Amino acid sequence: MSKYDLDGKVAIVTGASRGIGEAIARGFVEAGASVVISSRKPENILPVADSINDQYPDRAIGVPAHTGRRVETISLVELAVEKFERIDIAVNNASTNPHFGPLLSSEESQWDKIFEVNVKGYFWLCQAAALQMIKQGQGGKIINIASIAGVEPGFMMGIYSVSKAAIIMLTKSLAIELGKDNIQVNAIAPGFVRTSFSKALWDNPSIYDSIIRRTPAGRIAKPEEIIGITLYLASSASDFTTGAVYMVDGGYTLS
Template sequence: MDLSSVFSLNGKVALITGASKGIGLGIAEIFAAAGARVVISSRKQDALDEVANQLRAKGYEATGVACNVGNMNELPGLVEKTVEIYGGLDILVNNAASNPVFGPVHETSLEAFDKIMNVNVKAAFELCRLCFPHLRKSSHASVINISSIGGISPEQGLGIYSVSKAALISLTKVFAKEWGDAKIRVNAICPGLIQTKFSEALWSNEKIMEMIIKQLAIKRAGTSEEIGAMALFLASSASSYTTGGVFTADGGFTI
C-alpha cells in the first residue's frame, strides 16, 4: 500500500479563508505541500500577495483573493474567482473568525454579537451554499470548519465566540448529514490554545497561560502546523469514511 497517495492532494483545489496568517496559513502551506492548488483569502490583498509569493517561492501553487467574509455580498466573487483560476473546487476550509470582545458575556454589545455571528457562522453557511455546485462535481470533496473547544464547552471571557463555535459544530453536522448523497464530507476541527496572533490575548497573559497549562495533558500551546496536519487528514482520502466528525486538537484540555 502506497501511503503517500493516501495523504496526497495532487490536483485538488482548496479554498481557505482567514489564510494570510495563523491557522489558516498553516493549513494552506500543508495543503500546498501535499500537492493542492490553494486559494488563500483574507481581507487585505497586499498581505495575501506577500504570503502567496512566499508559498510560490517554495514551489507551491497559491493565489490570494481578498474577501471580507463578514460581507455576504463579497462571497460569490470569492468562489467565482477560485473556480475561474483553477477550474473547479474540491476542498473548502472555513477558518476565518472574529472575536472583537473579551470579558463578561453581558457586556457584549449587539454590534459585536452580529459581527461574531456573521463571520463565524453565517459566512461559513453561505460559503458552503455557494461552493456546493462545484464541490458536488469533485470525486473527493471535503469541507472543514474550524470551530473551537469553546464550541464544546464555553470559555470564560469568550461567551458569544463560544456560542458561535457551537453553532458551527451543529452546522457541520447538518451539512454532513444532508450532503452525504452528494459525496461531500463535512467535518469540524476544534483547536485549543494555538499560539497565533488571534489568540494573543490568552497566551500573552502570564496568569491566564499558567491557568490553562495546568489543565493540559500536553503542557504547551499548540501550533498552526499541528492543526494543518489534522486538516490534511480530513481533506485527503485518508478520511474517506469520515463525515460529521468533531475533532479536538487541544493538548488534552477537554479530556
C-alpha cells in the same frame, strides 16, 4: 501515504494570511494541492501567495475577501473556478471575536459582527463551495475550524463560544444533507494555539499558567500542529468520515 495525497486538488482556505489558516494552506501545497487563499487585507494575503508561488510556481492565488460579506465569498469561489477550474476542498477558518467580557455586558453590534463572520460567513462558503462540488459530480471536502470553545464555554468569550457551537451544528447538519453527494463535512476544534488571535491569553502569565496546568501536553500548540488532522480531512483517507468534530487541544478538555 497516497491516501493523504492532494495532487491535483484545489483548496480554498479563508483567513490564510497568518496563523492556523496560513499553516493549513502551506500544508496543502506541500501535499500537492493548489490553493486559493483569502483574508480581508490585500497587504496581508498577497505576500503569502507570492511566497508560496516562489517555492511552488503557480500553485496559489491570494484573494482579498471579507467572509462576512456573502458576495465576496461567492466571488472567492468563482475566482477559484476561473483560475483552477474546480474546487475539491473548502476550509472555513477566518473568525472574529470583538467581545471579551461577561455576556451580560455584550452589545447587539458585537453579536452581529461575530455571527456575520463566524456563522453566516462559514455558511456562505459551505453553500457556494458545495454547489460547485455538486456540479463537478466528484464529491468534495468541507472543513470548518471551530474551537474547544464550541464544546465548553470559553472564559469571558460567551458570544464567540455560542458561535463556535453553531459552527459544530452547521457541520453536522450539512454532513447529513451532503452525504448523498459524497461531500464530507467535518470540524476541527483546536485548543490554545500560539497565534495573534489568542495573544491576549498566552501573553498574560497568569492566564497562560492556568492553561498549561490544565493541559496534559504541558504546552500550547504551534499553528503547524493543526495541519495533520486537516490533511486527513481533506484527503481520500477520510472518505467515510463525516459530521465529526476533532479536538486538537493537547488534552485540555479532558480535565
